[in-house]
Amino acid sequence: MRLTDEQRHAIVEETARTFGPGACVRLFGSRVDDNACGGDIDLYVEVGQALPNRAAAASRLAARLQLALGEQRIDIILVDPETKPQAIHAVARREGIAL
Numbered sequence: 001m002r003l004t005d006e007q008r009h010a011i012v013e014e015t016a017r018t019f020g021p022g023a024c025v026r027l028f029g030s031r032v033d034d035n036a037c038g039g040d041i042d043l044y045v046e047v048g049q050a051l052p053n054r055a056a057a058a059s060r061l062a063a064r065l066q067l068a069l070g071e072q073r074i075d076i077i078l079v080d081p082e083t084k085p086q087a088i089h090a091v092a093r094r095e096g097i098a099l
Contacts, residue, residue: 002031003041003099010068011043012099018061019047026096029075040073041065044092051080 003011008027015025024046030039051057058078065074079089 002033002036002039003027007041007069008099011041011065014064014068015043015045015061018057018064019045020049023047025099026092027099028092028096032095032097040075041069042075042077042092044077044079044089044096046079049080050082051078054078054080054083 011025011027015023026044026046027042028044029042030036031041045058045061058076061078062074062076066072077088077092083089
């Protein structure tokens, strides 16, 4: 996994601050591969409560992560109980690493 301990801690902390301690966050994509280089930080965030506006909530988390991590390319997939399943969700759950 190509995140520092500090980055990992910041992601977990900001996710919990945004969505509560029950939120589950996984790193997936190229940053999971220790042999790859570059790439954005792809996060799959699953929350237990329905969110009135997932896009706004994901943007809020992205902004907090930018402040905590500095300028990084960060992609967030945010899933709540009302999110329709998509293939990328299964990939992120299967290949992602829980932070």
